[in-house]
Amino acid sequence: MKKIYFVGAGPGDKELITLKGYKLLCQADIVIYAGSLVNPELLDYCKEECKIYDSAVMDLMQIIEVMKNGVENDKLVVRLQTGDISLYGSIREQSEELKKLGIEYESIAGVSSFLGAAASMGIEYTVPEISQSLIITRLEGRTPVPKLEKLELFASHQTSMAIFLSVQNIDNVVDRLIEGGYPQDTPVAVVYKA
Missing domain, CATH: 3.30.950.10 (Tetrapyrrole methylase, C-terminal domain)
Known part of the structure; x- marks a missing residue:
């Protein structure tokens, strides 16, 4: 069973994402990114067949449903958050829902x-x-x-x-x-x- 990766997108500059975050974006099957808060140029790193979701038009449970379906279908799912996920990143509420479902996750630091x-x-x-x-x-x-x-x-x-x-x-x-x-x-x- 795969896990969800919460990735800090960096401060805006496309090249200021961590190498680990970049590699995960390149490999991802599904990316849920934080709408207007994340530089959309980062999505250029995704492979052509990657499914991309803009969370600005989704509520918490819709985001969790995409994550859950991705994991159940053995897909690599990246939740792309702004800056560094430890500062005003709102991953707590998402991780709590994932824990209820028994879905593992990993946090990848970003540049704040x-x-x-x-x-x-x-x-x-x-x-x-x-x-x-x-x-x-x-x-x-x-x-x-x-x-x-x-x-x-x-x-x-x-x-x-x-x-x-x-x-x-x-x-x-x-x-x-x-x-x-x-x-x-x-x-x-x-x-x-x-």
Whole structure:
């Protein structure tokens, strides 16, 4: 019986997928990719007969059904997620459903967009005597954040931050970062598809 492979697609650049992820895409019989969040050029690595599904138009149970049918038919199934699957990748709910069905899975790390962003700008997040830590967070939205993880509380640390999924509310982000203690002249970059 085959297993499902959750693969991190990288930050957007077609060449910033891991070698392991690339090899799995090349061999896959079925790929379920995260719609507009994944660079569609990555699908060029798939063999011609690979069945490709856009999960942007699917609900959780439809995705699980495609995975289940693939495994039952001895197909290599890749679930292509954005960046690295360990950050805002939503694989937990999928893996829980797979466990209920007794279907094994493996997670393949990807290059996160916060790493691609730093590389594209030629910067380091950790600079001696300025910042030796990096906070990775997001603004609350449909998914709440715990009370102790509010943006202004993290801002009080005065360290480097990578803030995901929040540009649609950038004015609120700025206000809360300043409220938390960042000076108004703090260097900031908004990065799209690094």
